[in-house]
Amino acid sequence: MSIAIRKLDSADAGFRDKLSAVLAFEASEDEAIDRAAAGILADVKARGDAAVLEYTQRFDRVQAASVAALEIGKEALQAALAGLPEARRHALQTAADRVRAYHERQKKECGSDGFLYREADGTELGQKVTPLDRVGIYVPGGKAAYPSSVLMNAIPAKVAGVQEVIMVVPTPDGVKNELVLAAAAIAGVDRVFTIGGAQAVGALAYGTATIPQVDKIVGPGNAYVAAAKRRVFGVVGIDMIAGPSEILVICDGATDPDWIAMDLFSQAEHDELAQSILLCPDADYIAKVEASINRLLDEMPRKDVIRTSLTDRGALVKVRDMEEACEIANMIAAEHLEISAQEPQQWADLIRHAGAMFLGRFSSESLGDYCAGPNHVLPTSRTARFSSPLGVYDFQKRSSVIRVSEEGAQTLGRIAAELAYGEGLQAHARSAELRLKK
Known part of the structure; x- marks a missing residue:
């Protein structure tokens, strides 16, 4: 029984609305x-x-x-x-x-070591x-x-x-x-x-x-x-409120289609709400990937989960060219982005929004999940537009350091007092003014 995975073409009327419908996921809190x-x-x-x-x-x-x-x-x-x-x-x-x-x-x-610099009047900031x-x-x-x-x-x-x-x-x-x-x-x-x-x-x-x-x-x-x-x-x-796992694959049409099919499976097997999408400019190649999906599915122990995921939230998308694929990828802002192409870096340079990028034909997303080194805790549900992978920086905090010199207080005090009076905060103004030289 073949999978009824959705097929889209960026040249079709209403493509963006159809793609948005595929991406739609309301983390509706019960x-x-x-x-x-x-x-x-x-x-x-x-x-x-x-x-x-x-x-x-x-x-x-x-x-x-x-x-x-x-x-x-x-x-x-x-x-x-x-x-x-x-x-x-x-x-x-x-x-x-x-x-x-x-x-x-x-x-x-x-x-992570912080910083400190000194201004001409001796004030230190860091x-x-x-x-x-x-x-x-x-x-x-x-x-x-x-x-x-x-x-x-x-x-x-x-x-x-x-x-x-x-x-x-x-x-x-x-x-x-x-x-x-x-x-x-x-x-x-x-x-x-x-x-x-x-x-x-x-x-x-x-x-x-x-x-x-x-x-x-x-x-x-x-x-x-x-x-x-x-x-x-x-x-x-x-850290974050994570949604279902996602993979977006941009392929130039020259990778073994079985590899791409299995990469799509690797996220689909997580759960029925996981999302797997392929963007490719080659219609014949997309058909080969679809054939691989249908041939390999029965080998998967979690085939029922994969089938539901790909049917409900998966898509095979024909795009005009690799540039358009990158444009669409930025709109999707996927958790995992594979760029399976001969020259992946030129396309990676066009990507602004992705949780993690896997460049080249041998960089399967599964390696990132386990042992590549970068963190696998990644933003989902398009939050890669404004969030980052979990990292050392998530376990640190930053304190501003301000050491104003006597000379610096004469300049900064007048500026602060003027702004404080403008805000109607007289104590702020007086606090700065008391440090001015008589």
């Missing part, structure tokens, strides 16, 4: 989920550990005498790492090393960069087990200099994923609690007798986790 999350957060804020225990027993079917009993010690994390098969342990360590190396370079290149004290990372559990998420969230925090990283991960029915625990050991996570859901977000945001309050919460979760993160923002920082 009112029932929001109310439930709000109730859980309020309960955790009021009752702390007792509420966390009750919700963990109710939702994850885990019985424990205390929240402290739900903490996994560092010895257990190291044991999980030691117990992995050699090949898997090596792969996890290599991925972690590459992620760490990239973020160490990012820290250096992004001005910026001091300091890491957050404590960060919470949420890692999905249950059916989903994402050790890569542990690496991508914890390592940049540690590279930034965060003193304490606390990880929460649900373990329904008490089943722990050893690969996730091993990743926590490699990434340098300080404490791990086997709790999840809105109650875990509340515990991290407000603190309990056992779980300390953090300064920022990062990491993906289900709809309840997303709703809880929205509600605690302001009490703590959050």
Whole structure:
């Protein structure tokens, strides 16, 4: 049974409206989920550990005498790492090393050392960069087990200099994923609690007798986790509210069509709402990719999810040329953008909006998910127009540094006083004027 994947042509009338309909995704927050999350957060804020225990027993079917009993010690994390098969342990360590190396370079290149400069009158101005004290990372559990998420969230925090990283991960029915625990050991996570859901977000945001309050919460979760993160923002920082995963492929028509079909599958298999789109100027090549999709689908264990995703939200788009493909890509502002072409850089130079760019025929998006090095926590739902991948900078804050000299105060004081009187703020004006020489 072939997939009824949508086919569009940029030359057709109404193309932009049709494409917009494909892209349309309302992260409509279910009112029932929001109310439930709000109730859980309020309960955790009021009752702390007792509420966390009750919700963990109710939702994850885990019985424990205390929240402290739900903490996994560092010895257990190291044991999980030691117990992995050699090949898997090596792969996890290599991925972690590459992620760490990239973020160490990012820290250096992004001005994490701050700056200070002196003006002619002796006034000094600058910026001091300091890491957050404590960060919470949420890692999905249950059916989903994402050790890569542990690496991508914890390592940049540690590279930034965060003193304490606390990880929460649900373990329904008490089943722990050893690969996730091993990743926590490699990434340098300080404490791990086997709790999840809105109650875990509340515990991290407000603190309990056992779980300390953090300064920022990062990491993906289900709809309840997303709703809880929205509600605690302001009490703590959050990374982003992620939507369904997306891949956009720009291809010149010379890549093996099986490769492109599988790249589209790689996002479609996440869930039914994931989005996979191909832009190509070659109609015959698009037909070859469609044939590959239909031929390869039955080999996929998650073929039903892929089929629904490609049918409901996928598209194969014929464009006029590669320049137009880049123009459309900027409008889509996809989470993952592959430029599968002979000279990818010339097209990358035309891209302004993308979470991550994968250049060349051998740069499959899956490599970025696991081990290339750059972070895989990326803006979705067109938010790449104004947001960036998770990075070292997300775990740091910046303080302005102002040291005004006596001479500088004579100039700046008169300017400040004049503006303050204009705003009707006399105390501001007088504060500046008192430092003027009589």
